[in-house]
Amino acid sequence: MSASLEQRLSRRVRQIKISATKEMPMIAARVGGCVSLGQGIPSFMTPPHVVDAVCQALREDPSAGKYSLQPGLPELREAAAELLRAEKDLPADPEREVAITVGGMEGLLCAMLTLIGPGDEVIVPEPFYPSHVEQVLLAEGAPVFAPLRRSDWGLDVDAVAACITPRTKAIIVSSPHNPTGAVFAKADLLRLAALALEHEIFVICDDTYDALTYDGPDHPDGAFSLMRVPELRHLLVGVFSFSKRFALTGWRVGFVWAQEPLLDQMLKIHDAAAICAPTPAQIAALASLTGPQDVFAAMRVELEQRRNLICARLTAMGGCFSFVRPRGAFYVMAKAEFPTAAGAVADSRELALRLIHEARVITIPGGAFGPGGDGHLRLSFGGAGAEIESACDRLAAWASQL
Ligand SMILES: Cc1ncc(COP(=O)(O)O)c(C=O)c1O
Structure with a gap:
């Protein structure tokens, strides 16, 4: 250049x-x-029942190849809310609190651009998922790295606490974790939630790998998620992806959960960036959520x-x-x-x-x-x-x- x-x-x-x-x-x-x-x-490969659902919709439903409503197909928002109710004890309102995004990535970006401005600090446990950091920088915020425990890549809540300053705006948490494969302990996540509440810090909870746990999960639905903590919800953005657990990486579809006033603001970014998630991909996501799970x-x-x-x-x-x-x-x-x-x-x-x-x-x-x-x-x-x-x-x- x-x-x-x-x-x-x-x-x-x-x-x-x-x-x-x-x-x-x-x-x-x-x-x-x-x-x-x-x-x-x-x-x-994309499972046959998902392929069939998309093909059938494209053949028979005139709306399948067009923009959906800006926050997503109502049936998919309802199915997403049902997943949050069933797996995360989160009584999600599909109309006011759930929006379908272009992968988890666009959901994260909507959260970041809505919450973070120049000079805001965002705590990122490290090693980190590089796009989390790039998005903080794109929002002109300052990433602040809290090292994970080197012995087991566990969440070091004391290291997070040491990063908090009056400029701390948010923390990003993702468990199971990319790149380490760690699943953070529930007790550490609850201590983190208490810290966030004490200092009024937003929590961006990236649950991209939520169901992918091994060796007998701590929780029947996968890793413990901060989405399960009711007291935290006014500070929380939950990000979900269809890419990994439903093996739909190429379809580019995910969703976000936030309380209505915050989601309304995030939807402005979503509108400016993407209008809506691709409708065929939303149909694939709906078939994944509502069809056979085996x-x-x-x-x-x-x-x-x-x-x-x-x-x-x-x-x-x-x-x-x-x-x-x-x-x-x-x-x-x-x-x-x-x-x-x-x-x-x-x-x-x-x-x-x-x-x-x-x-x-x-x-x-x-x-x-x-x-x-x-x-x-x-x-x-x-x-x-x-x-x-x-x-x-x-x-x-x-x-x-x-
Ligand atoms: C931690 C994490 N968050 C978000 C994403 C983005 O996922 P999506 O394909 O849903 O945009 C990835 C993809 O690798 C990831 O590892």
Whole structure:
């Protein structure tokens, strides 16, 4: 980019970047022949009953290919409210408190642009999901990082408390957590809720991976969510995604919950940014919520098996990697423990680039998720078992040559 163009761009866009999660697959596409432990994409196809519902609607319903009402299809808002009632004890009002968004991502952006302005501080547990930080910067706020416990990636509420200043506007919480796969303890989340109440801090609760927990969840519906805390609701924005638990990443659909006065403001951003979520995608989301659930339950079981597989394969690499066994989402933060022989690398970006070029394996450099990720690689086990096996074969062969 020329210097003159750069000077003429907004400060907003100049201070953000495309995340490494998207960059690594683009580099790998140029190299060719890579297998992926990179981007967080569950490998499952859209289930047949969802495809059928969308196709039938497009054939028979004249409104299926048109804009929906701006906050979303009424039936989908009702089904979303029902999910919140059933899974999070949240008596959601579908008309006043639920809006359908273009993935969880647009819901997060609506929350961020509504709540955050120049100079507002937003506490982000670290390692972090890079788009959370980019969105804070886009809103011209200041991210403030609260390190997760390095021993188990648990939520360190004292570290969060130490970040609070009079300028703290919001905190972002996401459990199960990307990139660590941690599931935060209910007791820690309740302490966090108490802190937020005491200091009147908004809580953006990103439940993108909510149902994807393994080893017997703490709660029958998945991880404990701050959406379950009634006293917090006037400070809460809940963000939900159909991408991961319903394997609809490409459909770009999610929803947000907030009390009416706040949601009304967020809807102004939604209108300016997207008008409405794509109607065919909303029909897919509705079929996912209201149709048979066994297919999604089977996906969760399959992901747990993939978690077991990748952990076993990493352990078998004889000390090349150390990691905290993930209890949710579909990521392992693996610390590179290569012997300090010639050719060994510690910088996570350099390591990830070498793995693309020399081993033909896509991983995401841990440093892209904050300083706690330095020296780590984020490995996704969203891919099929055969892809995980092949990637681990290549990693093991590469590491054995160091
Ligand atoms: C923590 C987290 N939040 C939000 C999103 C965005 O999800 P969506 O596809 O619903 O926009 C992702 C996607 O990877 C994520 O990991």
